[in-house]
Amino acid sequence: MKERGLLIVLSGPSGVGKGTVRKELFSQEDTSFEYSISMTTRKPREGEVDGIDYFFKSREEFEELISQNKLLEWAEYVGNYYGTPIDYVEKTLSEGKDVFLEIEVQGALQVRNAFPEGLFIFLSPPSLSELKNRIVTRGTETEELINNRMKMAKEEIVMMDAYDYVVENDHVKLACERIKAIVIAEHCRRERVAPRYKKILEVE
Amino acid sequence: MKERGLLIVLSGPSGVGKGTVRKELFSQEDTSFEYSISMTTRKPREGEVDGIDYFFKSREEFEELISQNKLLEWAEYVGNYYGTPIDYVEKTLSEGKDVFLEIEVQGALQVRNAFPEGLFIFLSPPSLSELKNRIVTRGTETEELINNRMKMAKEEIVMMDAYDYVVENDHVKLACERIKAIVIAEHCRRERVAPRYKKILEVE
Numbered sequence: 521m522k523e524r525g526l527l528i529v530l531s532g533p534s535g536v537g538k539g540t541v542r543k544e545l546f547s548q549e550d551t552s553f554e555y556s557i558s559m560t561t562r563k564p565r566e567g568e569v570d571g572i573d574y575f576f577k578s579r580e581e582f583e584e585l586i587s588q589n590k591l592l593e594w595a596e597y598v599g600n601y602y603g604t605p606i607d608y609v610e611k612t613l614s615e616g617k618d619v620f621l622e623i624e625v626q627g628a629l630q631v632r633n634a635f636p637e638g639l640f641i642f643l644s645p646p647s648l649s650e651l652k653n654r655i656v657t658r659g660t661e662t663e664e665l666i667n668n669r670m671k672m673a674k675e676e677i678v679m680m681d682a683y684d685y686v687v688e689n690d691h692v693k694l695a696c697e698r699i700k701a702i703v704i705a706e707h708c709r710r711e712r713v714a715p716r717y718k719k720i721l722e723v724e
Numbered sequence: 725m726k727e728r729g730l731l732i733v734l735s736g737p738s739g740v741g742k743g744t745v746r747k748e749l750f751s752q753e754d755t756s757f758e759y760s761i762s763m764t765t766r767k768p769r770e771g772e773v774d775g776i777d778y779f780f781k782s783r784e785e786f787e788e789l790i791s792q793n794k795l796l797e798w799a800e801y802v803g804n805y806y807g808t809p810i811d812y813v814e815k816t817l818s819e820g821k822d823v824f825l826e827i828e829v830q831g832a833l834q835v836r837n838a839f840p841e842g843l844f845i846f847l848s849p850p851s852l853s854e855l856k857n858r859i860v861t862r863g864t865e866t867e868e869l870i871n872n873r874m875k876m877a878k879e880e881i882v883m884m885d886a887y888d889y890v891v892e893n894d895h896v897k898l899a900c901e902r903i904k905a906i907v908i909a910e911h912c913r914r915e916r917v918a919p920r921y922k923k924i925l926e927v928e
Contacts, residue, residue, distance in 0.1 A: 702912060
């Protein structure tokens with residue numbers, strides 16, 4: 521029996537650049553994990569290809585999959601459904617390959633419930649670490665701007681709690697390097713490696 | 725106040741190649757952690773320089789440091805003392821830099837007690853993962869050889885339990901890449917990042 525792959529979930533606040541990081545990752549040759557294509561009921565945009573950018577489905581087809589529990593996570597945005605087909609994820613993991621999802625925070629929470637052993641990475645806006653400087657050098661920005669940013673930052677920090685890792689999206693390429701390092705490191709975790717070795721010895 | 729650096733401990737069974745991996749790591753320009761030089765009472769070998777390869781001390785000086793609790797870990801091998809001066813480690817960590825130790829397994833257990841928050845990496849012989857093939861293709865090796873290897877492997881797996889990560893030393897450069905990935909990943913762990921962000925917000 522093959523060892524199962526890792527489920528890698530990249531999420532974070534909207535606008536943080538999840539899609540850009542995902543595209544950069546999958547344009548790099550040494551990226552060793554498989555991208556799980558999302559399913560949607562929205563119409564394809566110019567240049568988008570079914571089965572590459574998304575699986576494009578009708579509302580009826582999508583709702584049928586929901587009722588059959590065939591989606592690992594799903595949500596409705598602005599009148600369209602978006603979701604992750606569970607079959608591809610299960611099949612790829614059972615082949616021993618790592619699967620990568622790039623999804624919204626509500627979706628990530630659904631996946632966490634179904635796959636607590638998954639690898640949850642929170643992509644954080646670079647401004648969070650810049651916040652301190654802004655506060656310290658108060659005067660260059662208005663009180664209202666700082667207070668708004670503080671409120672958002674507090675919400676982002678609460679979101680983080682459901683994740684294993686936080687990757688700052690200061691530069692897209694740096695963020696990708698950190699994500700790949702996290703995947704390599706996770707494959708070296710003793711809790712994952714030792715049982716494999718123990719199984720080898722049980723052959724005796 | 726600066727955030728403390730990480731204490732990285734590389735250890736593993738004798739003969740696994742810890743020294744070779746450490747030398748390769750510190751010959752690479754992008755290695756971002758500081759090497760903690762060991763202290764010893766053995767005589768310098770041809771070409772070894774005090775303060776670079778080791779801190780060379782007399783037995784009296786070494787025993788004085790032991791009695792003053794100035795060593796993070798120490799042991800006696802073949803009539804000579806070897807140990808890690810605690811001052812350098814503490815100073816470097818408090819400057820926010822990561823410190824790297826390459827030590828024997830008994831030493832690593834001493835450090836684990838003093839620094840449970842450290843990063844403990846077990847360097848494992850590549851033969852452990854080859855073991856299964858050897859068992860499966862029995863006949864190419866004697867029963868005695870396989871049994872000896874099995875016994876050693878069982879001891880190695882017991883040793884692993886005190887570590888966070890297991891890095892297979894199949895190729896020195898690959899082992900170095902994994903170690904550097906582990907350090908990058910650990911800096912992204914939510915348990916390390918979130919408190920930093922929370923502290924920023926407490927400034928308010």
